[in-house]
Amino acid sequence: NKEVSVLSPSVKVTAKSASGAILSTEETHFNYIAANDTVQYSNEVYWDGAEAPATVEFEVVTGKDFSPNIANHIKSSDIVFTNISDRKSDYGSTITGEVTNNSNIDSPCIMIIAAYYKDGKIVGGAYGFTEEIAAGQTTAFEIYGDDYVGQYDEVKLFGSDWL
Numbered sequence: 001n002k003e004v005s006v007l008s009p010s011v012k013v014t015a016k017s018a019s020g021a022i023l024s025t026e027e028t029h030f031n032y033i034a035a036n037d038t039v040q041y042s043n044e045v046y047w048d049g050a051e052a053p054a055t056v057e058f059e060v061v062t063g064k065d066f067s068p069n070i071a072n073h074i075k076s077s078d079i080v081f082t083n084i085s086d087r088k089s090d091y092g093s094t095i096t097g098e099v100t101n102n103s104n105i106d107s108p109c110i111m112i113i114a115a116y117y118k119d120g121k122i123v124g125g126a127y128g129f130t131e132e133i134a135a136g137q138t139t140a141f142e143i144y145g146d147d148y149v150g151q152y153d154e155v156k157l158f159g160s161d162w163l
Helices: none
Strands: 005-007 010-016 022-029 055-061 079-089 092-101 110-118 121-129 138-146 154-161
Touching: 079 154, 092 110, 092 154, 110 138
Parallel strands: none
Antiparallel strands: 010 022, 010 055, 079 092, 092 138, 110 121, 110 154, 121 138
C-alpha cells in the first residue's frame, strides 16, 4: 500500500503430504510493513521427515489494522548490509557483517533474514536479530544457518524493523 502501513501482518507456511495431511505449519508475525515497501522473509519449516511434503502453501495475513502515520515506520530499503562474510562448514553456515539503520527512526531491534539460493531458487533460510540500533548507526551481526540448507551458491540478506 502506498499510503498506509500494514500493522501486525504475518506469513503462514504449511507443508502437506500427497494425501493433504498437514506435515508442519509455521506462522511468523511482523510488527508492520511500511507504506510502499516490500518485506522479504525466509526460514526453515521443520517436520519429522518421515514423508516429504508434496506441497508447500504460503499465506500472507494482513489483518485489519493500518496506520496512516507512515513517518514512524522504517522501510526495508533503509536497512543496509556491508562487510558481509559467509563461512560454510559441515554444520551449516555463519554469516557475519554490519547492518546500518539508514532511516531517521531508532529501532529497538532489526530482524535480519538470510535467504539461501541455488541456481536462482531459494533452498533455505535463517534469521537473527540485532540489539537496539539508533537512526544512522551501524552494528555487527551474526546469523547461523543450519546444515539442512545443503549446497547453495548465493545468500541474500533482508532487514525488517522488529518490536
